[in-house]
Amino acid sequence: MTVVPSALDQDSCDTAIRASFLHFVADPDHFSDACEYFDDGLMILKQGRVQMLVDAAEWIDMLPDGSALYDYSGRLVMPGFIDTHTHYPQSEMIASYGLQLLDWLEQYTFPTEEKFADREHADKIAAFFCDQMLRNGTTTSAVFATVHSESVDAIFEQAQSRNLCLVAGKVMMDRNAPESLRDTAESSYRDCSELIRRWHLNGRGHYAVTPRFAPCSSPAQLEVCGELLNEHPDLYLQSHVAENRAEVDWVAELFPDSRSYLDVYDSFGLLGPRSIYGHCIHLDQADRERMAASGTAIAFCPTSNLFLGSGLFSLDDARAQDIRVGIATDVGAGTSFSLLQTLNEAYKVCQLAGQRLTPLKAFYLATLGAAESLYLDHRIGNFAVGKEADFVVLDLSASDLMQCRMENASTLEERLFALMMLGDDRCVQATHVMGKRQYSRGQ
Ligand code: GUN
Ligand code: ZN
Numbered sequence: 001m002t003v004v005p006s007a008l009d010q011d012s013c014d015t016a017i018r019a020s021f022l023h024f025v026a027d028p029d030h031f032s033d034a035c036e037y038f039d040d041g042l043m044i045l046k047q048g049r050v051q052m053l054v055d056a057a058e059w060i061d062m063l064p065d066g067s068a069l070y071d072y073s074g075r076l077v078m079p080g081f082i083d084t085h086t087h088y089p090q091s092e093m094i095a096s097y098g099l100q101l102l103d104w105l106e107q108y109t110f111p112t113e114e115k116f117a118d119r120e121h122a123d124k125i126a127a128f129f130c131d132q133m134l135r136n137g138t139t140t141s142a143v144f145a146t147v148h149s150e151s152v153d154a155i156f157e158q159a160q161s162r163n164l165c166l167v168a169g170k171v172m173m174d175r176n177a178p179e180s181l182r183d184t185a186e187s188s189y190r191d192c193s194e195l196i197r198r199w200h201l202n203g204r205g206h207y208a209v210t211p212r213f214a215p216c217s218s219p220a221q222l223e224v225c226g227e228l229l230n231e232h233p234d235l236y237l238q239s240h241v242a243e244n245r246a247e248v249d250w251v252a253e254l255f256p257d258s259r260s261y262l263d264v265y266d267s268f269g270l271l272g273p274r275s276i277y278g279h280c281i282h283l284d285q286a287d288r289e290r291m292a293a294s295g296t297a298i299a300f301c302p303t304s305n306l307f308l309g310s311g312l313f314s315l316d317d318a319r320a321q322d323i324r325v326g327i328a329t330d331v332g333a334g335t336s337f338s339l340l341q342t343l344n345e346a347y348k349v350c351q352l353a354g355q356r357l358t359p360l361k362a363f364y365l366a367t368l369g370a371a372e373s374l375y376l377d378h379r380i381g382n383f384a385v386g387k388e389a390d391f392v393v394l395d396l397s398a399s400d401l402m403q404c405r406m407e408n409a410s411t412l413e414e415r416l417f418a419l420m421m422l423g424d425d426r427c428v429q430a431t432h433v434m435g436k437r438q439y440s441r442g443q
Pocket of ligand 1: 212333
């Protein structure tokens with residue numbers, strides 16, 4: 001039970017936010033009262049952390065002198081969105097026409113990633129990417145850099161200068177990629193060890209061991225990934241699995257002794273808490289049971305899966321096994337930085353599969369559910385007391401169309417659904433990171 005103080009003083013409050021508030025305290029699949037909503041709420045912060053969330057009418061007159069008040073009355077505040085899988089170097093190749101995964105990688109992705117040997121270029125795109133995060137209300141991302149260590153330095157530096165929470169790592173690939181983008185098992189071990197020393201648990205940064213996908217890593221390199229995880233218990237691991245049928249067939253040829261694509265990773269010790277795999281479309285029941293039992297998470301990438309024609313992710317199959325799932329943009333196969341637009345496409349993927357995605361479940365997947373997938377729900381994902389106060393201020397009438405639709409919406413769920421179907425970065429009025437406003441529309 002939360003103990004609400006009877007008065008506020010400078011020891012308990014330095015900043016207050018007045019707005020409508022929505023956040024999740026549980027998975028709406030399992031609990032009917034999974035979300036908390038305040039029509040006119042007041043969130044009290046101290047040093048960037050949530051102290052309490054209460055009704056504004058009762059508390060607004062009790063703010064101590066000298067505390068900052070952000071008055072967002074009429075706007076909806078939610079926890080900052082969390083993107084569980086994306087590629088910052090692909091920002092500049094988003095919307096490249098017409099191919100499926102393996103050809104798309106060769107024709108567009110690898111040439112784009114070659115440019116990140118140039119540190120200045122990496123800095124420029126990393127800054128652009130972090131600005132896009134803020135503009136879209138995203139305050140935490142799990143990000144692939146490129147094979148170049150400097151590309152990792154660039155994204156951590158840019159994220160740190162905005163105080164964004166970041167999971168990121170150097171892409172590892174020692175085969176089936178252009179020479180200029182290849183490392184070796186040994187060099188990747190050295191480079192990753194150095195990057196872990198530099199960035200892991202530095203501020204809000206977390207290092208992720210990042211083998212691109214099984215076809216690009218030799219067994220020796222996948223072994224290195226397992227070694228790094230063993231040497232550093234809090235580390236993340238991110239990769240891709242079972243995205244595209246031709247990719248799945250290729251993995252079966254490359255690893256004939258493995259039962260399945262997921263089993264390749266499993267055999268090198270790469271499943272477990274803080275392991276996140278993008279896509280997970282072409283899995284079987286044994287794979288899903290293994291993901292659930294090991295605590296491995298799925299990054300659901302709907303815009304990317306539609307764009308590359310990869311297939312329809314089954315949210316119901318993941319639900320049936322209680323696997324952790326977070327939503328993800330997967331830029332630049334994904335077609336939007338906006339997690340609102342990503343939820344729009346997630347809804348349609350579920351429709352095509354004959355499944356349901358309610359607006360409450362959708363926003364859970366972009367906030368607390370994503371935080372649970374990253375095992376960061378003790379720090380972010382909702383407004384529980386003590387959490388880091390990352391939040392997005394949403395204007396639900398940002399366009400004429402949205403205003404027209406909202407006038408005809410009578411329940412919170414109806415408004416949330418229209419928000420995720422029609423909303424994008426135009427709806428983001430402001431983004432705060434640990435209480436501090438880092439983005440304000442029009443400024
Ligand atoms: N599989 C291996 N690399 C990639 C990538 O960059 N994007 C996507 N969508 N899938 C991949
Ligand atoms: Zn990806």
